[in-house]
Amino acid sequence: DQQVKQNSPSLSVQEGRISILNCDYTNSMFDYFLWYKKYPAEGPTFLISISSIKDKNEDGRFTVFLNKSAKHLSLHIVPSQPGDSAVYFCAASAGDNNDMRFGAGTRLTVKP
Amino acid sequence: IAGITQAPTSQILAAGRRMTLRCTQDMRHNAMYWYRQDLGLGLRLIHYSNTAGTTGKGEVPDGYSVSRANTDDFPLTLASAVPSQTSVYFCASSLDRINSPLHFGNGTRLTVT
Numbered sequence: 001d002q003q004v005k006q007n008s009p010s011l012s013v014q015e016g017r018i019s020i021l022n023c024d025y026t027n028s029m030f031d032y033f034l035w036y037k038k039y040p041a042e043g044p045t046f047l048i049s050i051s052s053i054k055d056k057n058e059d060g061r062f063t064v065f066l067n068k069s070a071k072h073l074s075l076h077i078v079p080s081q082p083g084d085s086a087v088y089f090c091a092a093s094a095g096d097n098n099d100m101r102f103g104a105g106t107r108l109t110v111k112p
Numbered sequence: 113i114a115g116i117t118q119a120p121t122s123q124i125l126a127a128g129r130r131m132t133l134r135c136t137q138d139m140r141h142n143a144m145y146w147y148r149q150d151l152g153l154g155l156r157l158i159h160y161s162n163t164a165g166t167t168g169k170g171e172v173p174d175g176y177s178v179s180r181a182n183t184d185d186f187p188l189t190l191a192s193a194v195p196s197q198t199s200v201y202f203c204a205s206s207l208d209r210i211n212s213p214l215h216f217g218n219g220t221r222l223t224v225t
Contacts, residue, residue, distance in 0.1 A: 004154070032211045043116070043202050043216030044155070051211065089154060097162075098143055098209050099170060102154035 003027045004092050006103035015112050019077040023090035023103055026071065030092035034100070035064060035075045038087045047088075048075070080110045115139065116217035118203050124223045125193050133188045133220050135203030143206045144186040145170070145214065146178060148199040155202065161186055162209040193224045 005024045013019045021035075031052040036044035050057040050064045050073070057064050063076045077084055087107050091100045119134045137144065143162050147155040157170030161180040175197060177189045186205075190197055201220045206212040 002153075006154075034213060036214075036216075041218065043204070043218050044214075046213040046215070049211075049213060091155075093211070096210060098145075098206055098212055098214075099157055099160065100214065101171075102147075102156070104152050104154040 004101045004103040006106050008106050010107045012109045013080050016079045019080045021075040021088050021106050023073050029094035032093045034091045036089045082110050085110050118217035118220050122221040131190045135186045137205045141205035141207050143209045145204040146188045147202045195224045198224045
């Protein structure tokens with residue numbers, strides 16, 4: 001029972017354009033959401049997070065949007081760069097523990 | 113460089129053998145975790161430890177055991193490996209046990225034949 005779903009296994013965008021990665025969740029108790037980036041042969045690296053009291057969090061080129069009523073979050077990367085090419089995982093946790101549930105990942109390719 | 117060190121980087125193991133994956137962190141983080149990554153399933157939590165001396169079961173704990181004798185080390189043991197345990201294993205840590213990003217090691221690729 002996957003509580004966090006990333007329905008697009010891959011995404012390809014042109015350098016300089018916007019990349020939008022999507023994530024849906026089913027557990028209404030989730031209140032902390034994160035995005036991680038993963039390069040081959042490396043561990044995932046934390047990118048950006050958002051708590052359920054907010055609907056937007058921005059860090060440089062990366063913005064995460066949270067729609068609690070739709071149980072949906074998205075990551076926007078503007079402008080996209082070739083170095084952003086990686087697998088992106090969304091994750092969520094609930095309440096008083098850090099038991100994070102991860103999506104299956106979306107492979108982003110940014111073409112020069 | 114501060115971070116998480118995992119060993120070995122990769123291993124081929126015969127079914128039925130015992131194997132311990134090692135994980136050490138030098139960030140003085142309180143909580144540590146073991147995840148496995150499988151294609152199409154993302155990362156799934158095996159076991160976690162909120163602080164030295166305590167451990168807990170995650171989403172897929174069967175066939176695995178952990179110990180947390182001190183803050184820095186969190187080994188994962190497969191008592192009798194089976195082919196379904198073929199996976200990439202990631203150790204992670206976080207400063208706190210609540211709402212705290214995870215810091216991951218570079219993983220151990222394990223193949224059980």
